[in-house]
Amino acid sequence: MRNLWLFIGKYNAFFLLIIFFTISLILLVKHNSFQHARVWNSSNQLVGRSYERINEINSYLKLRKTNDSLAAENARLRNQLATSFTSDSIKQGTVRDTTLKQQYTYTVATVINNSVHQKNNYLTINRGSKHGISKGMGVTSAKGIVGIVLNVNENFSTIRSLLHSETKVSANVNGSIGSIVWGEGNYDPRFAYLKDIQSHLNIKKGNRVVTSEFSMFPQGTAIGYVAETRTSKGDNSLDIKIKLDTDFATLDYVYVINNILSAQQLSLEAQNKIE
Amino acid sequence: MVRVVITNSIRFVLLMATQVFLLKNIGYYNLSIPYLYILFILTLPFGIPNYLLFLLAFFTGLTIDFYYDSLGLNAAACTVLAFVRILFINLTVQRDGFDNEPEPSLGIMGFQWFIFYAFILTFFHHFILFTFESFKFSELGYTFIRILMSTLFTVSLMLITEFAFFHKKVR
Numbered sequence: 001m002r003n004l005w006l007f008i009g010k011y012n013a014f015f016l017l018i019i020f021f022t023i024s025l026i027l028l029v030k031h032n033s034f035q036h037a038r039v040w041n042s043s044n045q046l047v048g049r050s051y052e053r054i055n056e057i058n059s060y061l062k063l064r065k066t067n068d069s070l071a072a073e074n075a076r077l078r079n080q081l082a083t084s085f086t087s088d089s090i091k092q093g094t095v096r097d098t099t100l101k102q103q104y105t106y107t108v109a110t111v112i113n114n115s116v117h118q119k120n121n122y123l124t125i126n127r128g129s130k131h132g133i134s135k136g137m138g139v140t141s142a143k144g145i146v147g148i149v150l151n152v153n154e155n156f157s158t159i160r161s162l163l164h165s166e167t168k169v170s171a172n173v174n175g176s177i178g179s180i181v182w183g184e185g186n187y188d189p190r191f192a193y194l195k196d197i198q199s200h201l202n203i204k205k206g207n208r209v210v211t212s213e214f215s216m217f218p219q220g221t222a223i224g225y226v227a228e229t230r231t232s233k234g235d236n237s238l239d240i241k242i243k244l245d246t247d248f249a250t251l252d253y254v255y256v257i258n259n260i261l262s263a264q265q266l267s268l269e270a271q272n273k274i275e
Numbered sequence: 276m277v278r279v280v281i282t283n284s285i286r287f288v289l290l291m292a293t294q295v296f297l298l299k300n301i302g303y304y305n306l307s308i309p310y311l312y313i314l315f316i317l318t319l320p321f322g323i324p325n326y327l328l329f330l331l332a333f334f335t336g337l338t339i340d341f342y343y344d345s346l347g348l349n350a351a352a353c354t355v356l357a358f359v360r361i362l363f364i365n366l367t368v369q370r371d372g373f374d375n376e377p378e379p380s381l382g383i384m385g386f387q388w389f390i391f392y393a394f395i396l397t398f399f400h401h402f403i404l405f406t407f408e409s410f411k412f413s414e415l416g417y418t419f420i421r422i423l424m425s426t427l428f429t430v431s432l433m434l435i436t437e438f439a440f441f442h443k444k445v446r
Contacts (some may be wrong), residue, residue: 013361016329020354024336027347028407038410 071253075108104218106255116248118190121163127156138257144222144245146254172212189248194240203229209242230256290315295342311432313400320378332357340418352404359399381437393433398426
């Protein structure tokens with residue numbers, strides 16, 4: 001005890017400082033509204049910040065669930081989109097039936113295997129015949145077309161990506177029809193070429209390229225935009241370089257398009273071959 | 276002893292009056308504000324006991340606070356000032372010299388020592404004063420400029436005061 005008093009006596013200046021400084025601070029915070037408010041505010045802010053941080057972590061952990069539900073909702077909304085329906089009416093005088101009948105349905109799928117750097121690229125998705133997928137269906141992403149379903153088993157399907165030398169999609173730019181090809185000297189996953197467009201047509205840089213009515217995709221599905229045009233050597237058509245809307249390197253969720261009327265169309269077309 | 280008390284009391288009243296009635300209205304755009312009243316704490320005699328120094332500093336600050344409507348702010352700054360004063364004097368002045376040099380004024384301690392003493396102590400006082408006044412870290416640069424400018428202002432006023440009143444005591 002004696003040593004304690006000696007210690008306090010030796011460093012009395014410091015202890016006096018603490019005593020008087022504390023008194024001043026108490027007076028300051030108690031009687032000055034600005035400092036008073038700031039002390040309470042900053043402690044409240046501290047509590048608020050910590051809650052915010054915890055919430056951030058929580059929402060990150062829930063991200064997968066949220067993503068799934070959003071993708072499912074997107075598929076549902078796409079089913080209601082106007083381009084999913086086809087007019088089932090026949091123009092007959094002035095009487096017009098405007099009832100729409102569903103032509104396309106969308107199934108959401110996750111890409112579980114993907115490649116962009118091969119000469120011929122394929123994707124695998126986690127949906128199969130069990131989910132109503134069959135060969136030849138079109139596949140799109142949220143931004144643009146992806147490819148065509150190649151093989152299907154019970155739970156999985158492989159997709160022949162647009163980045164494949166065999167994939168040809170009928171496309172429409174400014175009302176003229178050509179076909180999208182990839183490969184043949186161009187192995188950049190960001191670009192594709194549009195062939196068979198006559199060179200006298202006025203195609204400008206930046207024009208939108210969408211699917212035509214001859215493809216297995218709904219008419220008007222986005223493909224990309226014109227990045228460069230030049231006359232092709234040897235024939236009377238343009239070589240149009242297209243910047244693809246779909247970023248194939250980061251594909252995650254895709255939609256498989258089921259054309260309900262395609263079976264009827266195909267069986268009708270098959271009759272032509274028999275004759 | 277009585278003479279010392281009377282001198283310091285008169286000095287206290289004069290400095291307080293100057294601070295409250297004159298210097299309170301002077302300032303350069305809220306950037307440079309003089310606080311000359313701390314000269315009272317600076318020029319208290321060397322022999323003063325620590326507890327009395329702290330008490331006087333605290334009540335000097337409190338008196339200013341009553342006039343400035345900032346209860347506790349100047350008191351806190353003056354308490355720190357008293358502590359820095361004790362440290363500074365312990366480091367720079369020999370203890371046995373106290374009898375001949377009763378107080379740390381310009382005339383007795385010399386120009387070089389006094390300007391250093393005044394600058395360091397004023398800086399600490401203003402540092403506490405302005406940081407606790409703004410009470411937030413977001414205006415740190417502005418507060419620091421205020422501290423430096425005000426320190427320069429206060430120290431120049433101190434030197435003027437010291438030259439005016441204590442010059443005769445040299446030698």
